[in-house]
Amino acid sequence: QVQLVESGGGLEHPGGSLKLSCTASGSIPDVYTMAWYRQAPRKEREIVASLHSYGFTNYADSVKGRFTVSRDNAKNVFYLQMSDLKSEDTAIYYCNLAGYTSNYWGQGTQVTVSS
Numbered sequence: 001q002v003q004l005v006e007s008g009g010g011l012e013h014p015g016g017s018l019k020l021s022c023t024a025s026g027s028i029p030d031v032y033t034m035a036w037y038r039q040a041p042r043k044e045r046e047i048v049a050s051l052h053s054y055g056f057t058n059y060a061d062s063v064k065g066r067f068t069v070s071r072d073n074a075k076n077v078f079y080l081q082m083s084d085l086k087s088e089d090t091a092i093y094y095c096n097l098a099g100y101t102s103n104y105w106g107q108g109t110q111v112t113v114s115s
Helices: none
Strands: 002-007 010-012 018-026 033-039 046-052 057-059 067-072 077-082 091-098 103-105 109-113
Touching (some): 018 033, 018 091, 018 109, 033 067, 046 067, 077 091
Antiparallel strands (some): 018 077, 033 046, 033 091, 046 057, 091 103, 091 109
């Protein structure tokens, strides 16, 4: 079992920055994909960024150049650095960790971008 706990959400002005954290505990697979998803009101959950255990990253077109996913292996913490925030980034952000036969979700953290 793996537990994921997100933190770092909040209210930010357009153009501002936030850094989300996802702390993982438990039996983390050696090979995994860690991803950040978000779900805005009345919209489906969408993937924002992913980081493979081998180091590969992918980003949704809507956040390329603005968001960066990273990790601290020593602390088992994954990060999502969000810059140049836009109102359309407002959503609940979830971290997800998937192994070959496992799939775990955090509880989510609210990000609101508003002037």
